[in-house]
Amino acid sequence: QKEVEQNSGPLSVPEGAIASLNCTYSDRVSQSFFWYRQYSGKSPELIMSIYSNGDKEDGRFTAQLNKASQYVSLLIRDSQPSDSATYLCAVISLTGGGNKLTFGTGTQLKVEL
Amino acid sequence: SQTIHQWPATLVQPVGSPLSLECTVEGTSNPNLYWYRQAAGRGLQLLFYSVGIGQISSEVPQNLSASRPQDRQFILSSKKLLLSDSGFYLCAWSVQGGFFIETQYFGPGTRLLVL
Numbered sequence: 001q002k003e004v005e006q007n008s009g010p011l012s013v014p015e016g017a018i019a020s021l022n023c024t025y026s027d028r029v030s031q032s033f034f035w036y037r038q039y040s041g042k043s044p045e046l047i048m049s050i051y052s053n054g055d056k057e058d059g060r061f062t063a064q065l066n067k068a069s070q071y072v073s074l075l076i077r078d079s080q081p082s083d084s085a086t087y088l089c090a091v092i093s094l095t096g097g098g099n100k101l102t103f104g105t106g107t108q109l110k111v112e113l
Numbered sequence: 114s115q116t117i118h119q120w121p122a123t124l125v126q127p128v129g130s131p132l133s134l135e136c137t138v139e140g141t142s143n144p145n146l147y148w149y150r151q152a153a154g155r156g157l158q159l160l161f162y163s164v165g166i167g168q169i170s171s172e173v174p175q176n177l178s179a180s181r182p183q184d185r186q187f188i189l190s191s192k193k194l195l196l197s198d199s200g201f202y203l204c205a206w207s208v209q210g211g212f213f214i215e216t217q218y219f220g221p222g223t224r225l226l227v228l
Binding site: 036042043044045046049058091100101102104105111 | 147155156157159162165172203215217218219220221222224
């Protein structure tokens with residue numbers, strides 16, 4: 001089993017819709033969770049971090065964390081064509097020494113006009 | 114504010130040639146530094162990380178090495194490149210500190226093609 005799993009997509013949503021991106025992780029002691037956005041040919045850029053169960057909102061983005069079920073999700077409201085990118089989920093685990101981030105392979109999002 | 118630089122931006126090298134990629138961070142002291150590789154269509158693979166000058170941890174045994182000669186400088190090297198070394202090399206930094214705040218910020222990357 002992969003440590004961090006994401007559906008590779010592509011996930012296609014119409015402009016203005018809500019895009020829902022999901023991520024599951026295997027290490028039950030994981031403590032810190034991150035979502036990065038990566039445009040084609042560019043480096044990942046941080047969108048959000050979340051550490052506690054529940055929802056965390058930042059503008060059009062909402063991260064949701066459920067440690068009991070070991071999943072973290074990212075909702076993008078009012079999706080725009082500029083949101084088309086690959087979204088990477090990343091997890092830090094205390095068992096990993098706290099310095100190492102494990103990434104999923106990413107979900108490709110396409111927002112269609 | 115903090116800034117991370119990488120160079121070169123792109124590199125085409127023959128098999129068997131040496132490699133040196135450089136990463137520098139501005140605006141922070143004593144950062145954790147990381148080297149990742151992203152092969153085409155694949156996820157990010159952690160290669161090395163460093164918590165201080167001269168302190169390097171290797172994640173994957175391979176023909177690459179890393180060095181940290183200065184606090185905010187991280188270098189990735191190879192004596193002889195392989196075809197499989199092609200990829201997108203990313204340097205990242207994070208603040209030294211507690212486990213719960215280890216957000217990593219990435220540089221612009223170096224795209225390496227080994228022919």
